[in-house]
Amino acid sequence: MSEIPGDLKFLKSHEWARVEDDGLVRVGISDHAQGQLGDLVYVELPEIGSSVKAGTGAAVVESVKAASDIYAPVSGEVVEVNESLNDKPETINEDAYGEGWIFLVRPSDRAELDELLDANAYEELVESEDH
Amino acid sequence: MTEKTVLNATHRALGARMVDFGGWDMPISYGSQIEEHHAVRRDAGMFDVSHMTVIDLHGARTREFLRHLLANSIDKLKVHGKALYSCMLNEQGGVIDDLIVYYLGEEFFRLVVNASTREKDLAWIEKQAVAFDVQVKERPEFAMIAVQGPNARAKVLDLLHEVDRSRIEKLGKFSAAAAQGPHGMPLFVARTGYTGEDGFEIIVPADHAVALWAALADAGVAPAGLGARDTLRLEAGMNLYGQDMEEDISPWEANLGWTITLDEGRAFMGRPALEAQKAAGVKRVMVGLVLDDKGVLRHGQKVLTANGEGEILSGSFAPTLEKAVAFARIPVGEPGAVRVDIRGREVPVRLVKYPFVRDGKPCDGI
Numbered sequence: 225m226s227e228i229p230g231d232l233k234f235l236k237s238h239e240w241a242r243v244e245d246d247g248l249v250r251v252g253i254s255d256h257a258q259g260q261l262g263d264l265v266y267v268e269l270p271e272i273g274s275s276v277k278a279g280t281g282a283a284v285v286e287s288v289k290a291a292s293d294i295y296a297p298v299s300g301e302v303v304e305v306n307e308s309l310n311d312k313p314e315t316i317n318e319d320a321y322g323e324g325w326i327f328l329v330r331p332s333d334r335a336e337l338d339e340l341l342d343a344n345a346y347e348e349l350v351e352s353e354d355h
Numbered sequence: 356m357t358e359k360t361v362l363n364a365t366h367r368a369l370g371a372r373m374v375d376f377g378g379w380d381m382p383i384s385y386g387s388q389i390e391e392h393h394a395v396r397r398d399a400g401m402f403d404v405s406h407m408t409v410i411d412l413h414g415a416r417t418r419e420f421l422r423h424l425l426a427n428s429i430d431k432l433k434v435h436g437k438a439l440y441s442c443m444l445n446e447q448g449g450v451i452d453d454l455i456v457y458y459l460g461e462e463f464f465r466l467v468v469n470a471s472t473r474e475k476d477l478a479w480i481e482k483q484a485v486a487f488d489v490q491v492k493e494r495p496e497f498a499m500i501a502v503q504g505p506n507a508r509a510k511v512l513d514l515l516h517e518v519d520r521s522r523i524e525k526l527g528k529f530s531a532a533a534a535q536g537p538h539g540m541p542l543f544v545a546r547t548g549y550t551g552e553d554g555f556e557i558i559v560p561a562d563h564a565v566a567l568w569a570a571l572a573d574a575g576v577a578p579a580g581l582g583a584r585d586t587l588r589l590e591a592g593m594n595l596y597g598q599d600m601e602e603d604i605s606p607w608e609a610n611l612g613w614t615i616t617l618d619e620g621r622a623f624m625g626r627p628a629l630e631a632q633k634a635a636g637v638k639r640v641m642v643g644l645v646l647d648d649k650g651v652l653r654h655g656q657k658v659l660t661a662n663g664e665g666e667i668l669s670g671s672f673a674p675t676l677e678k679a680v681a682f683a684r685i686p687v688g689e690p691g692a693v694r695v696d697i698r699g700r701e702v703p704v705r706l707v708k709y710p711f712v713r714d715g716k717p718c719d720g721i
Contacts, residue, residue: 262372262582263389265672266651268698284698286651288388288672289582291698310649317387 444625551591
């Protein structure tokens with residue numbers, strides 16, 4: 225399993241959030257989650273300009289095995305989506321914390337970020353799931 | 356209590372992702388499910404299918420018993436080693452299970468049935484066998500490895516004792532024979548499979564299975580999990596019990612009419628019900644669907660047709676085609692423009708004749 229970057233925060237449902245320098249929040253799924261899902265074959269991206277609500281479905285990723293909702297870690301407006309996933313959904317399998325990001329949100333309530341797990345807490349969660 | 360095959364530790368040592376499959380702890384994949392799928396389409400892959408149930412039938416009236424038990428005609432089997440695919444029906448004509456039966460002697464036939472239906476199958480077969488004085492003997496001491504792909508047979512042949520090689524090389528499709536494997540281990544080699552590729556399904560005593568698996572791996576056969584097995588059989592147009600047919604589904608509704616033999620004077624279990632259904636007209640049919648747009652067809656999705664709603668049975672992304680395909684059961688009649696409800700969105704799909712893939716290549720019209 226690859227190292228979890230320390231600047232990420234997580235939902236228990238395995239989505240990560242990264243606060244960028246401009247205050248926008250980038251969202252993806254964890255390396256653990258992509259491993260559980262297996263080969264990804266389709267990503268249903270949110271629409272740019274749509275609003276998302278923390279803890280509710282904003283996108284869908286589908287592997288050969290199953291479809292899985294992606295929850296928004298924070299509420300706000302979607303300002304950018306990772307269009308390259310339309311042709312190469314497997315980017316998430318290859319680089320879940322980098323090139324495999326899914327969408328970018330302008331958060332409406334930054335306090336929501338404090339409710340997310342930090343990298344250490346998330347790592348513990350994953351380890352407890354594995355055993 | 357989850358059951359384990361004799362290869363369980365081998366799968367775990369390979370880093371397989373294990374899942375519960377019909378009460379068995381089985382590998383779904385060892386890494387990339389799509390790569391495992393391609394390995395079988397392009398070269399050779401192997402599956403641990405030791406969870407499947409082997410049942411031997413012995414007795415002077417075994418053939419007569421199978422005339423009664425099976426919807427396909429056992430009298431098609433005239434040569435030792437020949438195999439037949441058949442449904443086993445209940446009195447209502449519903450499918451209790453699908454199976455392969457091998458003719459090994461006039462008083463000896465072998466059945467291979469599904470793992471998830473093991474207990475009810477054994478109970479049903481034992482009950483039916485009493486009147487025919489047939490001995491029903493499960494063979495849990497066997498493991499089974501399916502080796503499939505365009506190069507699968509050649510790789511297996513290389514491992515056989517040289518006295519057996521040319522005989523097994525000449526083995527016809529849907530036939531089986533005994534042979535000696537590595538270190539003289541006794542094998543039952545059948546030219547059958549569940550992938551749409553050529554290959555063998557090999558029954559081996561459990562205490563030799565790990566060594567056979569290792570020899571196949573050394574020969575360059577790629578381990579493949581149940582995930583790849585599922586996409587391979589779907590592309591090949593093969594039904595999965597529990598998803599594509601069940602006890603309240605007749606073979607007519609599961610595209611298994613080709614396995615029903617309504618031969619003169621044979622009173623097999625379920626026949627009166629099947630004939631009544633046919634006379635009354637079958638209300639639902641099983642069809643193939645292709646989604647040319649992005650997205651994935653899944654079990655349980657609603658199918659919309661001009662004659663009403665149907666349902667997706669097996670559905671998945673098909674790695675050989677790089678798009679989603681499915682089996683669906685829909686109302687009989689001209690269906691019009693068919694759509695599938697994917698998370699509230701109506702997506703147009705194409706109705707096609709399947710198999711979708713045969714011998715490594717997409718079929719015409721897919």
